[in-house]
Amino acid sequence: MGSHHDEYQVQRGKILTKPFFVLLALVVIGFSLIAYRFFAGVGAVTGLSDGYPWGIWIAYDVATGTAFACGGYALALLIYIMNRWKYHPLIRSAILTSVFGYCLAGFSVMVDLGRYWNAYGFFLPQRWQGNSVMFEVALCVMSYSMVLIIEFLPAVLYTLEHSKWRRVREWANWLHPRLIPDTETLQSGLNAVSKVAGHVQIRLDKILIFFIVLGMTLPSMHQSSLGSMMIIAGDKLSPLWRTGFLPLLFLLNCIFIGYATVMFESILSSYGFKRKFEVHELAGIARIVPWIAGIWMTVRFGDLLWRQQLPNIFAFDLNSCFFLLEVALIGGGGFLLLSNKNRHSPRLLFVSAALLMLGGGLYRFNVYLIGFNPGPGWSYFPSTAEFLITAGIIALEILGYMVLVKIFPVMPNPKKHYEVEEQEALHPVGDAVPGNVYAGK
Amino acid sequence: MRSQSRRDFLKLLGLTGAACLAGTGTLSAAEGPAGSETAIAMLYDATKCVGCKACMTACKRVNFDQNNLSYEHLGSDKDQLWDAPLDLSGNTRTVIKLYKESPTRWSYVKHSCMHCTKPGCVSACPVKAMTKDSVTGVVSYNKNACIGCRYCQVACPYGIPRFQWDKAIPQIVKCDFCKETNLKEKGVPACAETCPAGAITYGKRKDLLVEAHRRIEESPDRYIPKVYGEKEVGGANHLYLAAFPFNKLGLPDLKEASPAEFSEHIQHTIYKGFIAPVALYGALAVIAMKNKKGQEKLGHGEDD
Ligand code: SF4
Ligand code: SF4
Numbered sequence: 001m002g003s004h005h006d007e008y009q010v011q012r013g014k015i016l017t018k019p020f021f022v023l024l025a026l027v028v029i030g031f032s033l034i035a036y037r038f039f040a041g042v043g044a045v046t047g048l049s050d051g052y053p054w055g056i057w058i059a060y061d062v063a064t065g066t067a068f069a070c071g072g073y074a075l076a077l078l079i080y081i082m083n084r085w086k087y088h089p090l091i092r093s094a095i096l097t098s099v100f101g102y103c104l105a106g107f108s109v110m111v112d113l114g115r116y117w118n119a120y121g122f123f124l125p126q127r128w129q130g131n132s133v134m135f136e137v138a139l140c141v142m143s144y145s146m147v148l149i150i151e152f153l154p155a156v157l158y159t160l161e162h163s164k165w166r167r168v169r170e171w172a173n174w175l176h177p178r179l180i181p182d183t184e185t186l187q188s189g190l191n192a193v194s195k196v197a198g199h200v201q202i203r204l205d206k207i208l209i210f211f212i213v214l215g216m217t218l219p220s221m222h223q224s225s226l227g228s229m230m231i232i233a234g235d236k237l238s239p240l241w242r243t244g245f246l247p248l249l250f251l252l253n254c255i256f257i258g259y260a261t262v263m264f265e266s267i268l269s270s271y272g273f274k275r276k277f278e279v280h281e282l283a284g285i286a287r288i289v290p291w292i293a294g295i296w297m298t299v300r301f302g303d304l305l306w307r308q309q310l311p312n313i314f315a316f317d318l319n320s321c322f323f324l325l326e327v328a329l330i331g332g333g334g335f336l337l338l339s340n341k342n343r344h345s346p347r348l349l350f351v352s353a354a355l356l357m358l359g360g361g362l363y364r365f366n367v368y369l370i371g372f373n374p375g376p377g378w379s380y381f382p383s384t385a386e387f388l389i390t391a392g393i394i395a396l397e398i399l400g401y402m403v404l405v406k407i408f409p410v411m412p413n414p415k416k417h418y419e420v421e422e423q424e425a426l427h428p429v430g431d432a433v434p435g436n437v438y439a440g441k
Numbered sequence: 442m443r444s445q446s447r448r449d450f451l452k453l454l455g456l457t458g459a460a461c462l463a464g465t466g467t468l469s470a471a472e473g474p475a476g477s478e479t480a481i482a483m484l485y486d487a488t489k490c491v492g493c494k495a496c497m498t499a500c501k502r503v504n505f506d507q508n509n510l511s512y513e514h515l516g517s518d519k520d521q522l523w524d525a526p527l528d529l530s531g532n533t534r535t536v537i538k539l540y541k542e543s544p545t546r547w548s549y550v551k552h553s554c555m556h557c558t559k560p561g562c563v564s565a566c567p568v569k570a571m572t573k574d575s576v577t578g579v580v581s582y583n584k585n586a587c588i589g590c591r592y593c594q595v596a597c598p599y600g601i602p603r604f605q606w607d608k609a610i611p612q613i614v615k616c617d618f619c620k621e622t623n624l625k626e627k628g629v630p631a632c633a634e635t636c637p638a639g640a641i642t643y644g645k646r647k648d649l650l651v652e653a654h655r656r657i658e659e660s661p662d663r664y665i666p667k668v669y670g671e672k673e674v675g676g677a678n679h680l681y682l683a684a685f686p687f688n689k690l691g692l693p694d695l696k697e698a699s700p701a702e703f704s705e706h707i708q709h710t711i712y713k714g715f716i717a718p719v720a721l722y723g724a725l726a727v728i729a730m731k732n733k734k735g736q737e738k739l740g741h742g743e744d745d
Contacts, residue, residue: 043606050530050603053591080729085736114589114604114611121568121586128569131705134592135567136712209733213726221718228707232561232596234674234700235693244707374600375693 007089008155008409011273015406023399030392033385034111042114045385051378052369054112056390059368061108063226064361066141067254069101071265072148073219074258076212078285087281089412093269094262095151096410100397102145108393133229140222147215153204155408160197165190224251230367238319238371240312245303246367252296253360259289260333260356267350269411276414283343286352293334293356297327322362322370329359480558480578480678481618482646483633484653485551487683487690488663490640492537492549496632498524500535500553503622503631508534508614509605529553531605534616535632540690548683550690551632551641554601554616555670556580556678557699561596562615564701570613571602574620578646578678581617589613598674598695646678653680675699 037045048055071094078084079091110116121127122138129135168190227250230237243249263282270277304310313320333355342348369380382390405411501510501524510532512524526533535553560580562571570587573580582602589611593602605611618624623631633643642649653668669681673695681687688694711717 039609041605041607041609041611048606050594050606051600053594053604080732081725083732083735085732109590112590114591114613115584115587116589118568118586118588121588126569127586129567131564131708132567132592133704133708134565134590136708138567209730210726213722213729216725216729217718217722220721224711225708228704228711229592230595231707232565232700232704234561234598235695236595236598244703247707247711372595 007413008092009411009413010159010407010409011275011405011411013273013406015403017402020399020402023395023402026388026395027392027399030389030395033389033392036385037111037389042112045383045389047381047383047386049378049380051374052372052380054368055380056369056382056386057108057112059365060361060390061393062105063364063368065101065105065108066226067223067257067360067364068261068357069098069105070219070223070254070258071095071261072098072151072258073216073223074255075262075285076216077255078259078288080212080216084284087285090262090266090278090281092152092155092410093265093405093412095148096155096401096404097261097265097397099145099148099152100400102141102148104393104397106141106145108390111389133225133232137222137225137229140218140225144215144218144222147211147218150204150211151208151215154201154208155410157197157201157204159408161194161201163194219254220251223254224248226250226364227367230372233372236372236374237367238373239307239309240304240319240323241367241371243303243307245299249296249299250364252292252299253363256289256292256296256330256334257357257360259285259292260353260360263349263353264357267346267353269405270346273405273411275411277346278412279344279346279349281412282346282349283340286337286343286349289352289356290334290337293330297331297334300327319366319371322366326359326362326366329355329362331359333359477558477647479576480646482556482578482644482649482678482680483618483630484642484644484649484680484682486640486642486656487548487550487681487685489638490537490549490551490636491638492539493637494537495635495637496551496641497526497533497535497537499631499635500616500619501533503619504534507621509608509610509612510614529601529603529615531603531608531611531614533603534614538691540685542685542689548685548690550683550692552601552691553632554580554679555599555673556616556618557598557674558677559675559699559701561598561674561699561701562593562602564705565592565596567592577618579618579620581620582613582615584612587613596701598700599693646680649680653682656682672697675702 033045042048046055046057072091075087075091075094079087110119113119122135122142168186224247227246227248231242231244231246233242235242262285266278266282269275301310304313313323333352336342336348336352336355342352501512504510512521513526513530513532514521514523515525518525526536528538529536529552535551538550538552539547540550541547556573556579558578560571560573563573563580565571566587567590568586568588570583571580571593572583589604591602591604591613593613594600594604602613602615604613619630623629623634627634629643633641642652650668650671653671657664657666657668664682664684665686667687669683669687669692670677670679675697681692683690
């Protein structure tokens, strides 16, 4: 993200909106149930059993949620490796989404862990178990969450440095006689914060590229390992999904899901915040997606053919139906984006992004849950509490995103897009864009 | 100056990678396959078992505290007089079940950990809470390391490890040959010590294998000609003889290849010596830095 600060702007608007309170309610419900889980045990709030030790918290929050959070990773590959800098303005919002996706995946793991207080074992070398796929995933995901936060830091530092601290000052004035005896100290304190932030920012800018590269290496590692994770389930996993290619399939899968999320999130937030659609950039991204989805399909079907599993596709039992749904969603989403006209329509971009996310997510869900059969006598369906906890965590993700884009310069600044004239000539819409709201400028 | 510090940074990363390599290297070496000469085992002969469940009660009595177990009462048992588990669970490490084909043809079967030669649970566990003793081959569980992730449950082909779902401070429960209890005190697992029918034989795995095959040869009409646990997913230290196909007794049909071995093979191919990740980082860093420089030259990069 480096020093391209005026590529981004703070989204103007009230923080305490109606959606804010709706989401907050979901968060509160979810977190009360989480609190209950810590007193009553995992079994009291979930539909899990010894046959199905992992439910939607792992299959959705972790395995699928981190793929939805791969926008930052996928965009970074595009920008830094494929040298497409015009997408740079999109990366901050993608990274912010990733921060929430990954940190909250980590959080739901802590809710799921039975003996969470022993989790510090991951930091004790004598307990490291190099053969364990989960060990690799855990370390990578933890480091990547840190890296994501570091990648987001410039936005925070910039704000700290350039902020006029209007709100803080208002509060201070209001509190003035009661709590904060003299505004002078506050003033110099705030000045100091700005100065320090400015200093740190310059240094961080210099080394940020190393973290950015780490932010491309770590997801390549753990996203493929998320696939390897289920290889050990052996015969419990349906042959429609059990293959040595799981790591490769998961890696490709998270890349196209990553681009789809960038498209989805950009269109949704343009719509929600009444900004102009970033159609031009998104069309460019959308052009790559069918290719990656296509390679994924080729590996998928090539592998099934090789393992002589193709006849099972049309068995029309539960597994086969979910398989067909997964393939249809991904195929459909990819297919829509083959046409140049579709790629320039926000509506179709949105639809295909949604299809790809649903299909790509379903693939992961299938590997972790639907295709998993521990033998006769076991069944699993998530309990209401399990759903509500997951809903609370997702609500927190959206809530955090909505609040932070109104505090930090995250959203792309339409005035600074490279192809800005071309784009405006093509789509002379969107004068709702607020003008002079670049952070600090 | 700038590229100098970059190079230093890369060097540092290379060293970190090398350290990781050394670390994982010693890890896997220390864990080599358990000695087939020294491995201890149990042979359960279903045709001798009379279904008295003495082994179950002995197991629970002996390992009650170590595993923080509870008794399991049936709904009809209003006075809670009987411990009557229906299956393995967070309270029960071994269970006797009845398979009934007809009023005259039936068999008991004992379920508990198979103590695999290449155990999925050990391979899966991220924090070494499941370990296999390299001499005795006993697969045991350490609750003080366990994080309760239940990956061992996903990985076990027999569905053995159980979790205490109803406890706020839960643990994984599975047979460990009474490693810390009866075996330590009396040199024999409690079930084998207690069995009044001679259905459980305890000893060296290689001797028990010979014994099992001898029994099959001696009375071919009594047994189906297979020792369960000899080859399943790479073999186990818990061997079975029975008069019925094992899958009817709830012991799954498994291939000889171990999924744990396959998974480790893939993981090790990708992460061998940590070379691939370090190389990936290096390559990405070179490309990204070149692109970034080019970008800065174009004047798009800097604005401050
Ligand atoms: S039977 Fe299951 S729990 Fe026992 S050693 Fe084998 S994999 Fe581990
Ligand atoms: S639940 Fe415990 S023993 Fe099982 S894999 Fe996780 S940490 Fe290891």
